[in-house]
Structures are given as structure tokens and as C-alpha cells.
Amino acid sequence: MRKGVKVLAWVAVFAACAGVGAFIAAHTTPFPPNVPDPGARPTASPTSPPPAKTRIKMNVQLDTSHVLYVGGACHTNWHGLLIVDVTEPGGAAGGTGILTLQGGLHCDFPVKQVQAKAVTLAAKGTFKGGRLVLALRQTGLDPVGSADFGGLTQAAAFIKIDMPIEGGTGSQQIHLSRSDGDRGSYTVDGNVDAVCVNGC
Numbered sequence: 001m002r003k004g005v006k007v008l009a010w011v012a013v014f015a016a017c018a019g020v021g022a023f024i025a026a027h028t029t030p031f032p033p034n035v036p037d038p039g040a041r042p043t044a045s046p047t048s049p050p051p052a053k054t055r056i057k058m059n060v061q062l063d064t065s066h067v068l069y070v071g072g073a074c075h076t077n078w079h080g081l082l083i084v085d086v087t088e089p090g091g092a093a094g095g096t097g098i099l100t101l102q103g104g105l106h107c108d109f110p111v112k113q114v115q116a117k118a119v120t121l122a123a124k125g126t127f128k129g130g131r132l133v134l135a136l137r138q139t140g141l142d143p144v145g146s147a148d149f150g151g152l153t154q155a156a157a158f159i160k161i162d163m164p165i166e167g168g169t170g171s172q173q174i175h176l177s178r179s180d181g182d183r184g185s186y187t188v189d190g191n192v193d194a195v196c197v198n199g200c
Contacts, residue, residue, distance in 0.1 A: 056132060062152065062188055063078075065151055076115075078152055082095060093124070093127045094122075094125075100118045115148065116148045122136070123135070131162070138152070163194060
């Protein structure tokens with residue numbers, strides 16, 4: 001047999017062997033059952049989306065007065081919105097809102113200082129068993145450097161929101177009177193209407 005024919009025969013044999021080896025390698029697993037492949041990438045397991053956050057919006061209308069012991073009083077009217085988010089599953093609730101002055105300041109005597117036009121409030125409490133309980137505190141005034149002479153900023157800490165949320169809504173009347181520490185008083189009258197906009 002000629003040398004060239006022999007070379008071609010051996011090339012054909014090697015090619016056939018390589019093809020058989022590739023076929024076997026492609027159809028076999030190099031690791032026994034239950035033995036992880038060290039080069040394999042872990043597949044991400046599907047995750048469920050986080051639960052929707054419970055959000056409650058509250059429309060607030062408050063009439064406030066500061067009655068002075070020496071005589072006379074100042075009156076203000078406030079409207080605004082508080083937005084409260086609830087952290088599950090503990091029921092911790094917190095949020096902020098802004099109340100704006102409606103109709104200006106009305107006093108029985110001249111006031112030269114600048115009356116606040118907006119009051120920022122912070123709310124903190126719980127929402128458990130369908131009941132919303134919140135305490136308020138004043139955190140800011142607009143314009144900066146102004147003051148509130150109608151008593152909202154002083155009385156805010158005494159306002160307690162405590163209402164059931166049934167069918168996605170709730171309502172509460174606010175009536176309170178507290179001493180101003182100087183034989184006068186702060187009074188607050190109004191209402192809070194709540195709507196659960198998400199997660200209830």
C-alpha cells in the first residue's frame with residue numbers, strides 16, 4: 001500500500017475516533033448522581049414580590065384658638081393632608097403632612113410678628129386590627145422664622161388620632177382644650193377623615 005494511502009487511512013481513523021469521543025462526551029454527565037458540578041452556576045429561585053405597603057391618607061380640618069388669661073384670643077383655621085405608611089407585620093405607622101392656614105390670623109389685638117402660613121406635622125403610632133392610633137408633633141413652620149399665634153403648634157402634641165378603619169375609611173372628631181401654662185388655654189375643634197389607598 002502506498003504511503004499516501006496509509007496516511008489518509010490513519011487520518012480517517014483518528015477523525016472517526018474523535019467524532020465518537022465528542023458524541024460520548026456530549027451525552028454523558030462527568031459527575032455521579034447527587035454530586036454537584038463545581039463549575040455550574042446556581043439558578044436563581046423565583047421570588048415573590050414584597051407585600052404592598054399599607055398607606056392611609058387623612059384629610060385634616062382644624063379650628064384652633066389661643067385664649068389669653070389677660071384677655072383676648074387669636075384664632076386660626078387649618079386644612080391639610082397627612083400620609084401615613086404602615087410597616088408590616090408589626091403594625092408600626094408613621095408619616096408626615098402639611099396643614100396650611102385658611103383665611104389668615106384673627107386676633108382681638110394687634111400682632112406685629114409674622115404668622116406661619118403652613119405647619120409641618122409628623123405622625124407616629126400603630127395600625128393594628130383595623131384601628132389607627134397616632135400621636136402628632138409639629139416639625140416645621142413656613143415661612144422660616146414665623147410663629148403660630150392661634151395655638152396649633154402648641155396643641156399639636158395633645159391631638160390623638162384614634163379611629164377604626166372600616167371598609168377602607170375612617171373618621172374622627174377632634175375636640176380638646178389644654179392649658180397654655182400661663183392661665184390661658186389652647187382649644188382645637190375639627191375632624192379627620194381617613195382613606196386607605198393601598199394595602200388594607
